[in-house]
Amino acid sequence: MYRYDQYDQAIVDARVDEFRDQVRRRLAGQLTEDQFKPLRLMNGLYLQLHAYMLRVAIPYGTLDSRQLRTLAGIAREFDRGYGHFTTRQNLQFNWIKLEDTPTILERLAKVEMHAIQTSGNCIRNISSDQFAGAAADEVTDPRPWAELLRQWSTFHPEFSYLPRKFKIAVIAANEDRAAMRLHDIGIQLVEQDGAVGARIYAGGGMGRTPMIAPLIRDFVPVDDLMSYLEAALRVYNRYGRRDNIYKARIKILVHEIGADEYRRQVEEEFVAVKQLGIDPPRAELERIQAMFAAPAFSADAPEAIDRSDPDFAVWLDQNVAAHKQPGHAIVTISLKSIGGIPGDASADQMDLVADLAERYSFDELRVTHAQNLVLPHVRKADLPAIWTRLREAGLAEANLDLVTDIIACPGLDYCSLANARSIPLAQKLAVRLAPRQHDLGELKVKISGCINACGHHHAGHIGILGVDKKGVENYQLSFGGSGAEDVSLGKITGPGFDEDGVVDAVDRATCTYVELRQAGERFLDTYRRVGMQPFKEAIYG
Amino acid sequence: MKLLTGNDLASGDVTWWTGSGWSRHIEEAVDVGAEGEAIARAEEGARRVNVPYVIDATATADGPRPAHIKDRIRALGPTVRPDLTLKPADPQAGHWVI
Numbered sequence: 001m002y003r004y005d006q007y008d009q010a011i012v013d014a015r016v017d018e019f020r021d022q023v024r025r026r027l028a029g030q031l032t033e034d035q036f037k038p039l040r041l042m043n044g045l046y047l048q049l050h051a052y053m054l055r056v057a058i059p060y061g062t063l064d065s066r067q068l069r070t071l072a073g074i075a076r077e078f079d080r081g082y083g084h085f086t087t088r089q090n091l092q093f094n095w096i097k098l099e100d101t102p103t104i105l106e107r108l109a110k111v112e113m114h115a116i117q118t119s120g121n122c123i124r125n126i127s128s129d130q131f132a133g134a135a136a137d138e139v140t141d142p143r144p145w146a147e148l149l150r151q152w153s154t155f156h157p158e159f160s161y162l163p164r165k166f167k168i169a170v171i172a173a174n175e176d177r178a179a180m181r182l183h184d185i186g187i188q189l190v191e192q193d194g195a196v197g198a199r200i201y202a203g204g205g206m207g208r209t210p211m212i213a214p215l216i217r218d219f220v221p222v223d224d225l226m227s228y229l230e231a232a233l234r235v236y237n238r239y240g241r242r243d244n245i246y247k248a249r250i251k252i253l254v255h256e257i258g259a260d261e262y263r264r265q266v267e268e269e270f271v272a273v274k275q276l277g278i279d280p281p282r283a284e285l286e287r288i289q290a291m292f293a294a295p296a297f298s299a300d301a302p303e304a305i306d307r308s309d310p311d312f313a314v315w316l317d318q319n320v321a322a323h324k325q326p327g328h329a330i331v332t333i334s335l336k337s338i339g340g341i342p343g344d345a346s347a348d349q350m351d352l353v354a355d356l357a358e359r360y361s362f363d364e365l366r367v368t369h370a371q372n373l374v375l376p377h378v379r380k381a382d383l384p385a386i387w388t389r390l391r392e393a394g395l396a397e398a399n400l401d402l403v404t405d406i407i408a409c410p411g412l413d414y415c416s417l418a419n420a421r422s423i424p425l426a427q428k429l430a431v432r433l434a435p436r437q438h439d440l441g442e443l444k445v446k447i448s449g450c451i452n453a454c455g456h457h458h459a460g461h462i463g464i465l466g467v468d469k470k471g472v473e474n475y476q477l478s479f480g481g482s483g484a485e486d487v488s489l490g491k492i493t494g495p496g497f498d499e500d501g502v503v504d505a506v507d508r509a510t511c512t513y514v515e516l517r518q519a520g521e522r523f524l525d526t527y528r529r530v531g532m533q534p535f536k537e538a539i540y541g
Numbered sequence: 542m543k544l545l546t547g548n549d550l551a552s553g554d555v556t557w558w559t560g561s562g563w564s565r566h567i568e569e570a571v572d573v574g575a576e577g578e579a580i581a582r583a584e585e586g587a588r589r590v591n592v593p594y595v596i597d598a599t600a601t602a603d604g605p606r607p608a609h610i611k612d613r614i615r616a617l618g619p620t621v622r623p624d625l626t627l628k629p630a631d632p633q634a635g636h637w638v639i
């Protein structure tokens with residue numbers, strides 16, 4: 001894992017001191033809320049429905065046990081004993097006091113964490129593949145590249161006040177586990193003639209106007225990457241719409257001028273930027289890569305797993321993925337217990353996962369954009385012991401990518417921007433569909449409480465969007481979205497539903513799928529083959 | 542009726558104007574009539590509240606009930622964590638919200 005150098009630590013420490021002073025001045029009345037709000041947002045501190053909310057950055061979703069224990073400690077001491085993992089691979093604390101925030105940030109800084117740039121119109125936390133460094137199908141570990149981008153984008157003076165927020169994802173496999181093309185810039189590391197470089201997509205995103213990012217450049221050599229991204233951001237910074245918040249994201253710019261024209265401008269800008277010499281020497285990437293070197297896997301780790309416990313076998317088949325190293329596996333820990341709150345983990349659960357990571361996974365763990373946790377490097381022989389401990393803590397739900405593994409944003413239970421609640425809907429759906437979840441197979445349900453789409457509803461095989469219908473919660477249903485390598489945007493089924501109505505509608509849609517499916521087809525495949533009509537008939541009668 | 546609500550500056554807690562100060566309990570909120578904006582300005586200036594705003598509500602036997610679900614959820618707490626609401630021991634509390 002990456003370790004802060006003196007510069008990283010110095011800037012994070014300095015920011016804590018700066019924010020402590022800003023909080024002091026706010027509490028003393030020397031700053032108004034209008035003056036203070038942009039300052040607190042730049043430090044990830046929102047004011048939500050019930051309290052302040054602190055969003056902590058988890059760079060490319062990677063944590064070690066020391067960091068997760070610190071988060072657990074903050075949850076216990078300063079919050080109400082839990083945290084919420086988000087679709088940006090971050091963690092949110094829902095019950096933070098302004099007066100405690102500097103102390104919390106100080107605790108985070110001690111374990112090389114912060115909340116900088118988790119809000120505001122800047123480059124946000126870089127997200128990545130949660131299986132990075134472990135996946136058999138990657139061309140390289142994308143995290144050193146993501147770390148390079150983190151360093152480039154942190155406090156980048158030119159990109160601190162972009163027209164709108166800016167999200168970047170980096171992956172290095174053909175299987176897209178990070179919804180890469182639904183980012184402002186999506187980067188796929190690819191190999192060409194023996195060299196690794198970056199395939200750049202730009203102008204994707206969800207929200208009010210969802211767009212799939214078009215390909216902008218097939219291959220950017222490593223030595224040009226920073227210059228190329230700098231050029232891509234510059235063109236956006238120059239021409240992105242600052243007059244209309246709904247049209248300010250890069251996706252609107254790329255859509256309006258067209259991918260070809262955007263590319264032309266970026267290429268032109270790139271020629272100028274390249275002269276500035278901002279690309280770091282190759283040695284810098286290599287220095288970072290050394291910190292992400294593969295752990296000392298045991299070469300003779302046994303392959304055999306005792307499957308005699310049927311519950312364990314189900315979990316094994318559902319939540320454990322192939323690792324590139326023989327005798328090892330990748331474990332996804334579901335934070336989607338049936339009827340629970342998607343993405344929430346108690347402080348005790350965080351401590352347990354930290355223990356497991358330390359003992360069984362070379363002290364590494366990951367957060368997924370689907371709001372689950374991952375132990376990336378475990379020996380197959382240790383799987384039964386891990387499962388037993390997870391089960392004792394209520395963390396062994398065998399539902400990865402199944403219909404109960406629902407992404408849900410905090411919605412109207414917490415979020416001040418929400419139109420409707422997301423969590424109760426996720427709970428009702430999970431309870432209703434759990435008995436059939438294994439038969440239904442892969443089925444990604446994603447729920448957002450408003451058009452901002454933090455719950456990725458556009459990318460759900462089944463997507464649900466909460467809307468406000470004259471002060472009453474209403475839910476719009478859509479089918480056919482995907483955030484994976486077969487990326488697509490969902491299509492609205494028709495008129496919306498109340499909470500129970502949408503649960504019934506989803507239930508009926510799954511029955512239609514079961515009736516119509518052909519061998520090997522997921523819900524999404526069947527939908528794509530037969531279209532909306534049969535589902536519509538089932539839902540609306 | 543009109544209620545004045547906001548958040549406590551230091552703690553972030555949801556608070557309601559009682560006529561003489563701020564309370565976490567909506568039962569103690571009073572009708573501010575047309576005075577809401579003026580009270581809000583004065584109280585915010587004195588840092589006794591943060592981001593105050595006036596809402597519509599109806600008077601009920603159980604006390605004022607905000608017109609919008611968002612403020613009912615603010616008044617009680619998250620509907621999905623009864624243990625974290627202001628009335629953790631009252632299983633009926635959630636019905637009032639929805």
Ligand code: SF4
Binds near residue numbers: 451
């Ligand atoms: S989608 Fe809307 S309701 Fe949900 S967390 Fe984002 S802003 Fe809040």
